[in-house]
Amino acid sequence: MTDDPIVRCTDLRKEFAAVTAVDDLTIDIHDEFTSVIGPNGAGKTTTFNLLAGTLSPTAGRMELNGTDVTAKGPESRVHHGLSRTYQITNLFDELPAFENVRLAVQAVSDVPYANVFADALSDQEINRRTTEILDLVGFEEDRTTAAENLSQGYKRLLEIAIALAPEPDVLLLDEPTAGLAVDKKELVFDVVGDLADEYAVVLIEHKLDVVRDMSDRLVVMHNGQVLDSGPPEETLSNPEVQEAYLRGVTS
Amino acid sequence: MSYIERSNELFESVKTPYIGAALLALVAVFPLVANAIGGLPFLTSIAIEMMIFAVFAMSFNLLVGYTGYVSFGHTVFLGSGAYMTAVLMKKFSVPFIAAAPAAVIGTGLFALVVGAIAFRRSGVYFAMITLGVAQVFYTLFQSWNYVGGDTGIIIDPPVVFGYEFNPFEPMGYYYLALATVVVTYLFTRYLVRSPFGHVLQAIRENEERARAVGYSVRTFKLAAFSVSGGLAAVSGVLYAAYFTQVAPGSTLYWTTTGDGLFMILIGGMGTLVGPIIGSVFVIGTQYALSTYLVDFIPEGAPALVARLPERWPLLLGLLFMLTVLRFRSGIAGGLGFSRVRSIDDVLTRVSGSAETEEPTVKSDGGDER
Known part of the structure; x- marks a missing residue:
């Protein structure tokens, strides 16, 4: 049953007062590397927020691994196999880097919350898994450092590590290199490229040249609508896409 | 190494x-020393008051310091614990030993209801809803004759297993309060280090992200609010037992919440020992300024200085400002916690x-x- 999509959105719509941010989005996400591109204000992040459950749609339906999750919040979607990062780093600022990831691992474990005499830090299974994830994303900074004191690059890596903790089927990455210097961008993209081998990755990215080579599929958004979607070469040769995207970028 | x-x-x-x-x-030998220097009833009673409020501040700190929600109505749970104890003892002749746990559990459930309403909002709106709830009960109890209106309920000192507590010989109260402080401290220490406690701190740091990684934050917040309310009721039970009078002005009025916040901030918000330090500091300074400062005012001092002992809140306010400006995590932070x-x-x-x-x-x- 490899043909079944992980995520299936049908006529998903989000209106903010008079503005329609996402207009009847119908899209299937399979186990492949999908990049969502489009100019500022095209509705990319709103789409992400709809997929993750951070926003609830005005209309439409969303299925995750065959379950209707339209009315479910982000805390429930994680348990159905969807996880995300944020464009603006969104961490547990004062807590150590290790604890940031450990919390995410604990969230999908079955620790007994009613036992207040258990020590959260003595669950070796969770600690081991946390260490694995930090190793996986190449987090080489001191793991006792508070998240807020990390450099931008490590904050981005920590974002990704937290999102990986639940071992999601689909991983949503919202501009993971936003605000990074060029060399750090490459470092993060290397990690993203590695992840794409194991997870269905959906990436929001501004820079067309970067995603063109990495992605199996491009979704081009414009004014809240999907202008075109398909393999990168096909999509990018669509004159409509060229016009909308280039105009959006240059303006 | x-x-x-x-x-x-x-x-x-x-x-x-x-x-x-x-x-x-x-602390355990303190009453014996106080007795030896002849200051037993006075000094011991201050110490008991400090300990009652240390428990209150510890309960409040679970919410403010660990979950990141500032309530302006926390005193309603102290009042609830005190009133439930007093009503059960006075109106239903329930012995203290049974009334105390009933008041704590009852308040925990009451807090669950208040939390379900208040957590519909966050930030300043949450604070205002909790303040509103507390003020409603304050006004209600002031005018409700069954619970004695403004005067409140006066109860007999508790008798536990044949031991009669006596407010004028406060040794028994002292050790009861001390044991309660120790147990409350240990309980909160375990709680904040448990998986549950770590989730509360995740909510304090970043509620949106805590949700995004898969926690049903509403359930955790409600549980925290209920436990925090139940612990506040523990201080209320002690309050009723020791002062033997439970009145709306002292247990339900918003200034008691303010005192609790004050203790947490000055002692060290989000640290385990902070609330205890804060309670000792605030109540100690209060008594020191209002009782002993007068001895240090020289004869013929200008009116502004001469009246300082009666204006002690002014000095306390200045101390508070200095502490909070100097140490981010209060006195406990300054001590390295x-x-x-x-x-x-x-x-x-x-x-x-x-x-x-x-x-x-x-x-x-x-x-x-």
């Missing part, structure tokens, strides 16, 4: 428990088991939160 580093670490690991034990021993639990130990164990089996010195020192 050098020998010195090792012995330092070893010292760190034993330092905190020993200092704690030494302090506890001092951190809001964030140290994870050095975990990392050593994880890497130790993965790489070499190097013997590691277990360090508990400094991971006081």
Whole structure:
């Protein structure tokens, strides 16, 4: 049953007062590397927020691994196999880097919350898994450092590590290199490229040249609508896409 | 690791428990010393008041310092605990030993209801809803004759297993309060280090992200609010037992919440010992300024200085400002207690088991939160 999509959105719509941010989005996400591109204000992040459950749609339906999750919040979607990062780093600022990831691992474990005499830090299974994830994303900074004191690059890596903790089927990455210097961008993209081998990755990215080579599929958004979607070469040769995207970028 | 580093670490690991034990021993013999110098009833009664409010502040700190929600109505749970105890004892002749746990559990459930309403909002709106709830009960109890209106309920001192507590010979109360402080401290210490407690701190740090990683934050917040309310009721039970009068003005009015916040902030928000330090500091300073300051005012001092002892809140306010400006985590922060639990130990164990089996010195020192 490899043909079944992980995520299936049908006529998903989000209106903010008079503005329609996402207009009847119908899209299937399979186990492949999908990049969502489009100019500022095209509705990319709103789409992400709809997929993750951070926003609830005005209309439409969303299925995750065959379950209707339209009315479910982000805390429930994680348990159905969807996880995300944020464009603006969104961490547990004062807590150590290790604890940031450990919390995410604990969230999908079955620790007994009613036992207040258990020590959260003595669950070796969770600690081991946390260490694995930090190793996986190449987090080489001191793991006792508070998240807020990390450099931008490590904050981005920590974002990704937290999102990986639940071992999601689909991983949503919202501009993971936003605000990074060029060399750090490459470092993060290397990690993203590695992840794409194991997870269905959906990436929001501004820079067309970067995603063109990495992605199996491009979704081009414009004014809240999907202008075109398909393999990168096909999509990018669509004159409509060229016009909308280039105009959006240059303006 | 050098020998010195090792012995330092070893010292760190034993330092905190020993200092704690030494302090506890001092506190335990305090009434005997106070008795010897002839100040027993007065000094001991101040100490009891400090301990009652230490429990209140610890309960409040679970919510404010660990979950990150500032309530302006926390006194309603102290009042609930005190009133439930008093009503059960006075109106239903329930013995104290049964009324106390009933009041704590009852208040925990009551807090669940208040929380279900208040957590529909966050930030200043949450604070205002909780303030509103407390003020409603304050006004209601002021005008409700069944619970004695403004005067409140006056109860007899409790009798437990044949021992009669006596407010004029407060030794029994002193050790009851001390035991309650110790148990409350240990309970909160376990709680904030449990998986549940760690989730509360995740909510404090970033509620949106806590949700995004899969926590049903509403359930955790409600549970925290209920536990925090139940613990506040423990201080209310002590309050009723010791003062033997439960009135709306002292247990339900918003200024009691303010005192609690004051103690947490000055003592160290989000640290375990902060609320205890804060309660001792605030009540101690209050009494010192209002009782003993007068002896230090020279004869013929200008009116502004001469009237300082009766204007002690002014001085307390200045001290508060200085402490909060100087130390981010209050007095406890200044003493080196951190809001964030140290994870050095975990990392050593994880890497130790993965790489070499190097013997590691277990360090508990400094991971006081």
